[in-house]
Amino acid sequence: MARTTIEDLFIHELSDVYSAEKQITKALPRMARAATNPLLADAFKAHLEETQGQIERIDQLVEASGLKLKRMKCVAMEGLVEESKELIDEIEKGAVLDAGLIGAAQKVEHYEIASYGTLIAMAKHLGLKEAVSLLKATLVEEKATDEKLSKIAEQGGNQAATMSS
Template identity: 35%
Template structure:
């Protein structure tokens, strides 16, 4: 059943609650991911891929600062709700690292996993961007869109790395 969105009353309250839950989860996800990217960089074989993953860890720190601004704009304390999706993706990465340690395909396996993570982030930030737009939260929408564009760019960068570098070994 499809319902029509109405930017009034209970719908607005519930959408704001939904945005808050998403915000808490993605805040947790970014914190988890910074540590994960550093671990991936340590495990990667190629210096180029190591550098790329360390760059993503730095990007995560910047994204956390943007999320803190959204929390502040919503008069909420900046804290996370354990993101089980990110936790699962990072556990999958640990398994993949263990299975491909010392193997020339480790970089390709890491790129594939980081792309899965980026796709999760694209979905999360795209959703929060839409919610913020629907609620006329222009500052939050702009911040979410900035992060969304960065995640899409990272996804394209990973595809290029996979096609032009890691998968050719």
């Protein structure tokens, strides 16, 4: 489908982030199992629950606005998920892997923060007030997860990795 209007672009971007969130629900349990820092493992588990709620919000938005999502795969998220798999396969379980997983997770969060910020701007332009509200709630969660990951890294996740090398 050609993206010739802001609405077309909004539907495309929303479909893309929907795919991204679905992919994350598959990656987070793997990342939680690979983490040795209990705070990090718990953060991944908590974000999995949050992500499921974010998917529900997108479903709500679609239903309320009468939009129809496109079936597509977010290739950007596919690449980010693949990076986390490579880390898990290539690095021995421990502090270094935990540091890598924090970085991988923050790349995901930054992608999502950019995506939701863009969607909010488009929804405002399209006058989709309920969509703006739902998307803002998700953006707040994504930013909070990014902050939580930074705190885990600063509280020793990355420090332990430095000491073990």
